[in-house]
Amino acid sequence: MQNTDENSTSAGASQAITEQQVLIAGGGHVGLSFALLLAHHGIASTVLEKNSYPDLSPDDDKGRSHYLDSRNTALSRRTVQIYQEIGLWNELQSHACRIDAVKISEQGSFGQAQLNKAEEQVESFGQVMENAWLGRKLLLAAKQAPLITLIDNANVIAVEQQSDSVTLSFSYYEGEEHEQQLQASVLVACDGRDSTVRQLLNIDTTTYHYQQTAIVGVVETDRPHEHVAIERFSPAGPLAVLPLTDPEGDGNDEYQQGHRRSVVWVCPTGEEDKYLEDDAHFLATLQQAFGQRAGTFVQAGRRGAYPLTRVLANKQVEGRCVIMGNAAHTLHPVAGQGFNLCMRDAHVLAQMMSRQVLKGEDIGDPSLLKRYEKARLSDQKRVIRFCDAVVHGFTHPNPAVKLARNVALIAFDKLPNIKPLVANYAMGLKS
Known part of the structure; x- marks a missing residue:
């Protein structure tokens, strides 16, 4: 079991302004980001992660070890702003690649549309970053934060709530199995789609299987991406197909000639093996689907397959416990909205807890947590509806529906005042 509590981080406050504590179950990207947001507001937290954290040092080699073998995340402008707010973006941006334009089309149809940063007068529509780099920098920042305690190899086994606190029991292995309890004002579960905490709290979910599997990986093309997402x-x-950084150098360099691209390819479940095992078949299939929009696909890296399921917690607050991240809402990856929605949730809850501290009140007050849940429902429902509408609308085989969606694409591209609304929505600036 690793218990890390080192000194100073650019993302953390200089000292605690409250003795109240937050327990965070799940130390992935959302859990670590939430802990850093709390630290920024002077709120201490303990993060429990079931997996083992790697040993990292700020002096470690920062080069990429897998040129074509990585998963990636599209960060919206709002998510970038949140990382800027806590002083972490400067550490992240060297491995981030701007999205300057988005091109949208349908295979075998006439409809197409494009978003361009110059027309929308924005710095970019977002950034694409390798998951491994994002995770590394979040973990390093958390390890250096005096207000964050990290405990890895921890398996949550029980949750008990009292009138003024919540107690979490977990097990860990050091030669033999041990059990330990921690108590705090509030527990936030960021432990993924199959959340243990959610199950222990007897919170049901609504689940929908898309009967699709996402093939995720990195490819190389003969044509530079020019910061265009397709x-x-x-x-x-x-x-x-999303732009990625060069193997070396800043992904936001105007002169970068990047040929690496992140790919999310969705196929019917049961057909994924042929796209995973045969590079030539995968590249040929991409070429047929995209034509020459990205140039010629010349190399493919190792790929992963992820069955697509929408999992929604039927409630996100139970007493002093909050369900957050994929534990609250696991979405289809279309338009890259899932992680960015989680970051907006985390940002709002951290702000609400900070205001509670400044008033000298309980950060785990169930009425406060219910207000958080209510405050976030509108944004969450809008994103969920959007993702499902895109998935079902563009896979419906009816010729009339196909005609309607292509006309809609052209209308979106040509009619004034529509693009700014959609662009702001995609950038996470309307929540």
Whole structure:
């Protein structure tokens, strides 16, 4: 069991302004980001992660170890702003690649549309970053934060709530199995789609299986990406090719000649093996689907397959416990909205807890947590509806529906005042 509590971080406050504590179950990207947001507001937290954290040092080699073998995340402008707010973006941006334009089309159809940063007068529509780099920098920042305690190899086994606190029991292995309890004002569960905490609290979920599997990986093309993201819809499902950084150098350099691209390829569940095992078949399939929009696909890295399921917690607050991240809402990856929605949730809850501290009140007050849940429902429902509408709308085989969506794409591209609304929505600036 690792218990880390080192000194100073650019993301943390200089000293605690409250003795109240937050327990965070799940130390992935959302859990660590939430802990850093709390630290920024002077609120201490303990993060429990079931997996083992790697040993990291700020002096470690920062080079990429897998040129074509990485998963990636599209960060919206709002998510970038949140990381800027806590002083972490300067550490992240060297491995981030701007999205300056988004091209949208449907395979075998006439409709197409484009968003351009110059027309929308924005710095970018977001950034694409390798998950490994994001995770490394979040973990380093958390390890250096005096208000964050990290405990890895910890398996949550029980949750008990009292009138003024919550107690979490967990087990860990050091030669033999041990059990330990921690108590805090509030527990926030960021422990993923199959959340243990959610199950212990007897919170049911509403689950929908898309009967699709996402093939995720990195490819290389002969043509530079020029910071353009390509969204393409096929009968099998939505597809995306996103720009990535060069193996070395800043992904936001105007002169970068990046040829690496992140790919999300959606296929019917049961057909994924042929895209995982045969590079030539995978590249040929991409070429057929995208044509020459991205140039010629010349190399593919190792790929992963992820069955797509929408999992929604039927409630996100139970007493002094909050369900957050994929534990609260696991979404289809279309338009890259899932992680960014989680970051907006985390940001709002951290702000509400900070205001509670400044008033000298309880950060785990169930009425406060219920207000958080209510405050976030509108944004969450809008994103969920949007994702499902895109998935079902662009896979519906009816010729009339196909005609309507292509006309809609052209209308979106040509009619004034529509693009800014959609652009702001995609950038996470309307919540």
